[in-house]
Amino acid sequence: MGSGNHVAVARALMAWFRRSARRMDWRETDDPYRIWVSEIMLQQTRVSTVTPYYRRFLAAFPDVEALARASLGAVLKRWEGLGYYSRARNLHKAAGILRERHACLIPSSVDALMALPGVGRSTAGAIAAIAFRQDVPILDANVKRVVARLHAVREDVRRASVERTLWEHSRRTILPGKGRETALAMMDLGSSVCTPRAPDCPACPLAKWCEARPLGIQESIPRRPAKKTLPHRDRAVAVIRNRQGKILVRRRSESGLLGGLWELPGSGKTAGETLTGALARELREGFGIDVEVDETFAALRHGYSHFRVTLHAYRCRKTKGKVRSSREWKWATPAELEDLAMPRADRKILEQVKINLHEKGISK
């Protein structure tokens, strides 16, 4: 594409955007805090998924001060089910930094934004462009796809050298003085017209400049990496009730998978072990209690980003010992369990527990 066409492309994009802009809660505000929250929630997450979470989160934490003051547990509870929980941890941590060092103000420069935990170049660009109306580029999945097709980039778009090229292409789409509108327009175009599969090229305002379209290769850009089959694990989890009918739960480490969430105690099996044997061992080593592993009442398949797991839920009875562990744990009533942030899979297991209790006519 000739360099002289960039302004024409940008103008065509703007004209299309004025007719086709999508409406979203976070587009109705100029509050940088709200836009920041939305950008974090939207990382690797669809608009339709985010919307209800965004509303509940902002109702609970309406500004930086409220978020910084809240406990991590309260923040994670509002994030429960949204996934990628490091986003919530980083958001909470960043709020603390903003309160201590920035008088609760969101910085406006890309570099200062990138210094916040959980804010990379793309998110920093989006906040600077949308909240502060700067002429800076973004490169989310939508924009990456649009510019890769526009310039017929056949290489793997994850390669660093290719990514630098795409950033430059994104920068050239900015209509001077219209950084905010350009960013929103490119995202909308990628979301509603230049879609991963079956793009609606006849409706595309950039069709006459698109290099992929005349070659018929638009659907194979960006090039997908070869699919790899995800490993599968089996895991046993225990439902242990004490004499008050409370259930034993423990809190996961704040780093790593599902960090900071509460879960049913459980274990994977190592070589030469049975699943129930591994569960008994984990409870002995991790909590200092002996249990009798009773019947299994649920098996749940669940997929994570890089592996799959089948959770086998066992009812267990404590036969000896008092719970003692270095990890954080508690006996929780059903009502208390509702207030803890838990992984989706564990939540489903507990739903089964409730149903079973109901069927057996046991109250509370």
Add this chain to the structure above:
DNA sequence: AAGTCGGGGTC
């Protein structure tokens, strides 16, 4: 550069 990190909508 490659791996880690969720969950659900959608085809």
Add this chain to the structure above:
DNA sequence: GACCCAGACTT
């Protein structure tokens, strides 16, 4: 089932 999503961070 596989693919995809307003990516960041660690190793």
